[in-house]
Amino acid sequence: MIEFKLPSMGADMDEGKLLEWKVKPGDKVKRGDIVAVVDTTKAAVEVEIWEEGTMHEWVVQPGETVPVGTVLALLLAPGEDAATAVRPKPAAAPAPAVERRRISPAARKHAQELGVNLDLVKGTGPEGAVTVEDVEKARAPAAPVDRNLEMRKAIAAAMSRSKREIPHYYLSETVPMLRATEWLARENEKRPVTGRLLMAVLQLKAVALAAAKFPDLNGFFRDGAHQPSSAAHVGVAISLRQGGLVAPAIHDVQAKPLDELMRNLADLVKRARAGSLRSSEMSDPTITVTNLGEGGVEAVFPIIYPPQVAIVGFGGIKQQAVVASVAADHRVSDGHRGALFLAEIARLLQEPEKL
Amino acid sequence: MNAADVRAGVLAELRRIAPELEEGELVPGKPLRDQVDLDSMDWLNFIVALHERFKVEIPEADYARLGTLEATVAYLQERTLDPSQKAAPPRA
Numbered sequence: 001m002i003e004f005k006l007p008s009m010g011a012d013m014d015e016g017k018l019l020e021w022k023v024k025p026g027d028k029v030k031r032g033d034i035v036a037v038v039d040t041t042k043a044a045v046e047v048e049i050w051e052e053g054t055m056h057e058w059v060v061q062p063g064e065t066v067p068v069g070t071v072l073a074l075l076l077a078p079g080e081d082a083a084t085a086v087r088p089k090p091a092a093a094p095a096p097a098v099e100r101r102r103i104s105p106a107a108r109k110h111a112q113e114l115g116v117n118l119d120l121v122k123g124t125g126p127e128g129a130v131t132v133e134d135v136e137k138a139r140a141p142a143a144p145v146d147r148n149l150e151m152r153k154a155i156a157a158a159m160s161r162s163k164r165e166i167p168h169y170y171l172s173e174t175v176p177m178l179r180a181t182e183w184l185a186r187e188n189e190k191r192p193v194t195g196r197l198l199m200a201v202l203q204l205k206a207v208a209l210a211a212a213k214f215p216d217l218n219g220f221f222r223d224g225a226h227q228p229s230s231a232a233h234v235g236v237a238i239s240l241r242q243g244g245l246v247a248p249a250i251h252d253v254q255a256k257p258l259d260e261l262m263r264n265l266a267d268l269v270k271r272a273r274a275g276s277l278r279s280s281e282m283s284d285p286t287i288t289v290t291n292l293g294e295g296g297v298e299a300v301f302p303i304i305y306p307p308q309v310a311i312v313g314f315g316g317i318k319q320q321a322v323v324a325s326v327a328a329d330h331r332v333s334d335g336h337r338g339a340l341f342l343a344e345i346a347r348l349l350q351e352p353e354k355l
Numbered sequence: 356m357n358a359a360d361v362r363a364g365v366l367a368e369l370r371r372i373a374p375e376l377e378e379g380e381l382v383p384g385k386p387l388r389d390q391v392d393l394d395s396m397d398w399l400n401f402i403v404a405l406h407e408r409f410k411v412e413i414p415e416a417d418y419a420r421l422g423t424l425e426a427t428v429a430y431l432q433e434r435t436l437d438p439s440q441k442a443a444p445p446r447a
Contacts (some may be wrong), residue, residue, distance in 0.1 A: 103391070185415065185416075188415045189414065189416070192412075193399075193402055193403050193406045194403055194406075196415065198395050198396060198399060199395070200395065200396070240376070241373065241375060241392075242375075266396065266399075266400075269396050292395065294395060
C-alpha cells in the first residue's frame, strides 16, 4: 500500500488543514494528479501525488489539521488488491502529532455542515470524545483566523531559521541592460498586447540557465549536505496585495522558451494572488528570484529561503543598468563561485535573443 | 463614448486588478502607478483589460501616455473615436 502523506510545502509550514479530497476511494490516480486541497497559512494548496495507484482509504477527513508527514490516505499500488495489500505499519516514531482525537461520526458530519473547526472543539464525551452537543456548543463564532497574522508568523519562522542556520554571503554586480531593453521593446512592438513579454521573464531565464551551470547555487541543503539540482525550478517572489508574499516555483525554467515562461509567470501570479497554488510549486523551488525594482529600489540583498542555497535579487533598471545581487549559502559555495554565477547571469542578459 | 463612460470603464478594470482601490482615492493628475501599487505584471494585465474592453490597440510605446487616470481616459477616447486606430477585426 502507498501512504500518501502531507508534504512539506515550504520551510515555514508545520501543519496543514485538509479542506477537500479531490479523489474518492476507488478512483485511479497517476503521477501529478491533484489529490487533495490543503490550507496552509499562505494559500489553499492543491496537493499532487507522485505515485500511481488507486485511492483506497481516506485516513484524514476534511476539516482536520495535521502535522507535515501525517498519512492522509492509503492507496493501492498497481496490481495490489485491497484484500492482500499489506497495510504499512505506523512509523516507529510518529510525527510529533497530535493524538488522534475521538470524534463521533455524527459529530464530524455535523461539524462539517456547520463549518465548525473540530480542532477547537473541546470533547466532553467518553475519553474526551467530541459529541454532537460539543459541536453545537462550539458553533458560537470563534475568533476568525487572521490570515495576515498567520502568514507573518510563517514568514518570520522561515526567515529567522534562515538567518540562524545559513551563513549568507552577499555579492552584487551592475549589469548593463541596454541590449535586453532594446531587444524587448523591438520584440513587444511585433507582438499583440496579449503576447507581450516582461523583463522579469528574461531575468528568470538568465538566472535559471546560470543556476543549471552552477549546481552549488542550485538545490537544497538538507541533513548536513548539499543536494544539487540539475534542473532550475525557480521560485518567484510574489507580493500579495493584502500583505505578505509567496515564492512558488516555475518548473524547469532553464528548458522553457520565453513565451512559455511568460504564460507560466502570468498564471502563477494570478493563482498566487487568488490563493490557489500546487504543492509541487511550493516545495520544489531550487533557487528563488526576487525583483524589487518596480518601486525604485536600486539593489536587493535578500534572505535565502531554506532549504535552498541561493537567492537572486534584481533592483530597478536605471540608466540602462540593473544591480543583480545574490545571497548564497557559504556552507555550499564560496564567494568566487558566487561571483562567477553572477557574471554568467550578466553575460546571458547581453544576448537576450538567445534566451 | 463619452469621457464619463470611459472613465467608469477604466476604473472598473483598475479595481479588478487592485480590489482595495476605493472610490475617490485617486488624486487627479498623479501617476496611476504611484497611487495604486501596480507592478509590471499588474500593469500589463491592466493594458490587456483596456484593450479587450475598448477594442483598441495600445502599443508599448504609448504606455507613457497612460500615466494618469485623466490621460488614460483622453487616450482611450481618442483611440475609440478614430476608426483607423481600432483593433483590426480577426480575419475570416
